Amino acid sequence: xxxxxxxxxxxxxxxxxxxVVTIDEKGQMVISKEVRDLVNIKPGDKIAQFASGxxxxxxxxxxxxxxxxxxxxxxxxxxx
Numbered sequence: 001x002x003x004x005x006x007x008x009x010x011x012x013x014x015x016x017x018x019x020v021v022t023i024d025e026k027g028q029m030v031i032s033k034e035v036r037d038l039v040n041i042k043p044g045d046k047i048a049q050f051a052s053g054x055x056x057x058x059x060x061x062x063x064x065x066x067x068x069x070x071x072x073x074x075x076x077x078x079x080x
Contacts, residue, residue: 031063041065 019032031041041047046066053059 039065 018035018038021029021031023029035041048064048066048069050062050064051060052062
């Protein structure tokens with residue numbers, strides 16, 4: 001379709017690599033200040049962890065603030 005523009009425009013902060021972390025001997029990682037500031041994570045915030053992927057494929061861990069899960073009623077949808 002010559003002369004047509006794609007209706008898809010990239011979202012400003014969509015899925016950009018922000019940092020690489022190292023897991024320490026206790027299994028802990030540090031979320032970089034850039035990411036904490038970007039998503040407004042403060043000391044004491046509770047974070048829910050979601051994991052997906054296969055043993056041979058790409059792994060994905062998603063971190064979501066628990067207050068966001070509650071305020072957007074996402075936790076109820078997950079528990080169904």
